Amino acid sequence: MDYEKLGLRVGFEIHQELDTHKLFCSCPSTTKKEFKFEIKRRLRPTQSELGEIDRAALAEALKGKTFRYQITDNTCLVEMDCEPPHSLNEEALEIALQISLMLNAKPVDEIHVMRKIVIDGSNTTGFQRTALVAMNGRVQVEGLDFRIPTICLEEDAARKVDEKENEVIYRLDRLGIPLIEVATGPDFKSPEEAARAAFYLGALFRMTGRVKRGIGSIRQDINISIRDGARQEIKGVQQLELIPIVIEREVQRQLSLLQIRDELRRRGAKVGASVDATNIFRGTASKVLRKVLQRKGKIVALALHGFGGLLGREVQPGRRLGTELADHAKSVGLGGLLHSDELPGYGVSKEEVEKVRRKLSLGAEDAFVLLAGDEGKVRKAVEAVAERAKKTIEGIPEETRRALPDGNTEYMRPLPGAGRMYPETDIPPIPVTPDLLKKIELAERPEERVRRLQQEYGLNKDTAWQLAISDQLHLFEKLCKLAEPRLVASTLLETMVSLRRDGLDVSRIDEKVLTDLFSSLHEGKIAKEVIPEILRLACRGLTVEQAIKELGLKPLTEEEVRKIVIQAIKERENLIKERGMNAMKPLMGVVMRIVRGKVDGSIVARILREELQKFISE
Numbered sequence: 001m002d003y004e005k006l007g008l009r010v011g012f013e014i015h016q017e018l019d020t021h022k023l024f025c026s027c028p029s030t031t032k033k034e035f036k037f038e039i040k041r042r043l044r045p046t047q048s049e050l051g052e053i054d055r056a057a058l059a060e061a062l063k064g065k066t067f068r069y070q071i072t073d074n075t076c077l078v079e080m081d082c083e084p085p086h087s088l089n090e091e092a093l094e095i096a097l098q099i100s101l102m103l104n105a106k107p108v109d110e111i112h113v114m115r116k117i118v119i120d121g122s123n124t125t126g127f128q129r130t131a132l133v134a135m136n137g138r139v140q141v142e143g144l145d146f147r148i149p150t151i152c153l154e155e156d157a158a159r160k161v162d163e164k165e166n167e168v169i170y171r172l173d174r175l176g177i178p179l180i181e182v183a184t185g186p187d188f189k190s191p192e193e194a195a196r197a198a199f200y201l202g203a204l205f206r207m208t209g210r211v212k213r214g215i216g217s218i219r220q221d222i223n224i225s226i227r228d229g230a231r232q233e234i235k236g237v238q239q240l241e242l243i244p245i246v247i248e249r250e251v252q253r254q255l256s257l258l259q260i261r262d263e264l265r266r267r268g269a270k271v272g273a274s275v276d277a278t279n280i281f282r283g284t285a286s287k288v289l290r291k292v293l294q295r296k297g298k299i300v301a302l303a304l305h306g307f308g309g310l311l312g313r314e315v316q317p318g319r320r321l322g323t324e325l326a327d328h329a330k331s332v333g334l335g336g337l338l339h340s341d342e343l344p345g346y347g348v349s350k351e352e353v354e355k356v357r358r359k360l361s362l363g364a365e366d367a368f369v370l371l372a373g374d375e376g377k378v379r380k381a382v383e384a385v386a387e388r389a390k391k392t393i394e395g396i397p398e399e400t401r402r403a404l405p406d407g408n409t410e411y412m413r414p415l416p417g418a419g420r421m422y423p424e425t426d427i428p429p430i431p432v433t434p435d436l437l438k439k440i441e442l443a444e445r446p447e448e449r450v451r452r453l454q455q456e457y458g459l460n461k462d463t464a465w466q467l468a469i470s471d472q473l474h475l476f477e478k479l480c481k482l483a484e485p486r487l488v489a490s491t492l493l494e495t496m497v498s499l500r501r502d503g504l505d506v507s508r509i510d511e512k513v514l515t516d517l518f519s520s521l522h523e524g525k526i527a528k529e530v531i532p533e534i535l536r537l538a539c540r541g542l543t544v545e546q547a548i549k550e551l552g553l554k555p556l557t558e559e560e561v562r563k564i565v566i567q568a569i570k571e572r573e574n575l576i577k578e579r580g581m582n583a584m585k586p587l588m589g590v591v592m593r594i595v596r597g598k599v600d601g602s603i604v605a606r607i608l609r610e611e612l613q614k615f616i617s618e
């Protein structure tokens with residue numbers, strides 16, 4: 001796809017959990033498998049203090065859900081909103097300032113904690129606390145050049161553990177964990193460029209040694225637009241590899257929706273009336289609909305004039321225009337919908353389809369959707385789906401969408417309007433003094449570390465990058481005292497990957513195994529050629545010593561090696577007469593075949609050279 005021609009613009013917000021206690025209390029920032037008890041809350045859409053009801057807040061409130069919060073033993077009254085927040089975690093602020101300075105951003109003079117309305121229940125207070133830390137940063141590295149308009153310090157939301165029809169269950173362990181939020185400008189013009197920038201920022205965070213690692217500790221929200229399309233905010237991309245896919249598929253979705261729009265306009269499409277179709281389905285074979293009828297629910301059919309054949313059109317792999325409409329039925333609590341492009345089907349008969357079409361007076365190019373469930377919800381769903389269908393004729397609505405594991409996205413809520421922040425009155429402003437800034441020590445930037453690793457250890461750039469961002473750098477530097485850096489690097493990176501690919505339990509290869517391994521190598525007990533074999537056995541639980549024994553690697557003494565070398569020389573007298581010292585290389589091969597794994601190659605080479613010189617001079 002020609003992204004430049006499409007006018008693709010991408011920016012993102014990257015959220016990274018900091019490795020310190022919670023932002024507004026001293027609870028540890030850990031997650032828990034167990035909870036102690038639960039509390040129930042119902043959140044109401046509050047008139048924001050700026051006077052306007054938040055568009056996003058309303059969409060959530062429509063769902064009329066209750067929220068259950070699981071209390072873990074690492075939470076206190078602050079997470080439960082039974083006690084005001086304590087003062088802001090100073091260490092978290094220092095980390096945020098450190099990262100800000102590393103990104104060439106200018107810290108603000110005073111930190112003002114603000115409240116940002118969230119009404120999906122993920123915060124017990126109904127808002128998330130956030131504070132602007134620095135502005136106007138810029139990154140120019142490795143061919144990338146992008147702006148960082150804002151850097152904020154925020155509290156993480158509660159963790160959703162389950163969602164039922166009218167209830168969402170959250171666990172409070174994650175609520176309040178400090179996050180740094182780095183927002184880039186809309187400066188990326190291709191999916192690949194955005195992915196590289198996110199990778200760089202992730203690497204830079206790690207350089208501080210003060211951020212959390214592992215799944216869920218870093219999350220991206222991606223803003224995407226194309227020239228004729230609409231801005232979308234895609235929430236919760238957890239894996240870097242997914243970034244380019246999410247962007248590609250969003251572009252694909254917008255292009256498909258634009259084609260559909262044009263077709264709808266050509267046909268003079270419009271959203272029609274809805275009718276109660278419950279009686280048509282009294283004797284239906286459809287399991288879904290029968291279940292609704294058993295619960296005294298309603299089935300409503302909504303006419304979509306001119307939509308025939310387009311509801312079934314794919315907008316992303318496996319997702320159709322019908323799926324887009326179904327998302328809106330789901331957003332008000334319905335299970336989904338059935339549309340005429342997929343009917344007859346799902347137990348709905350041809351006769352039933354005909355009856356619905358007749359009741360709605362539909363023509364050949366017209367379509368309909370069926371919405372089934374309890375009456376109140378169906379009414380809301382008809383409204384929501386009709387609204388979305390209308391927008392399909394107009395173009396593409398701006399939305400907040402959720403990233404799905406395959407890189408597709410689904411509707412979450414409208415893009416929030418402006419004015420959803422107001423001051424947190426419980427926390428006084430914190431001045432960012434010159435003294436505080438003086439205390440902040442910058443960490444090595446990723447590109448600096450890579451350069452250092454290349455220079456100090458003679459690594460190539462790829463390897464240096466891999467090591468720079470791995471959590472094994474410290475171990476690498478330690479092991480380099482025992483062995484050649486490139487060998488240590490290839491063992492930590494390539495050998496481990498290939499063992500993992502073979503399905504072996506590499507978690508057993510810990511620091512002790514690796515230290516023992518390279519010590520044995522250093523002491524000449526083993527040769528480097530047997531490293532993979534020893535590690536293979538270590539994955540099965542053997543110690544390095546046991547593995548050496550198991551492999552029958554009784555190390556050879558120098559004397560034994562010398563005997564083997566002399567023997568080899570004698571057997572190849574003609575070769576040596578012919579080539580002199582140049583016979584060294586073939587002889588080395590011969591000897592190594594005998595002694596491989598039992599003595600280091602460099603020792604063999606030394607002895608061979610000595611003996612060869614002696615033989616020639618005699």
Ligand SMILES: [Zn+2]
Pocket residue numbers: 022025026027074075076077078079
């Ligand atoms: Zn707490």
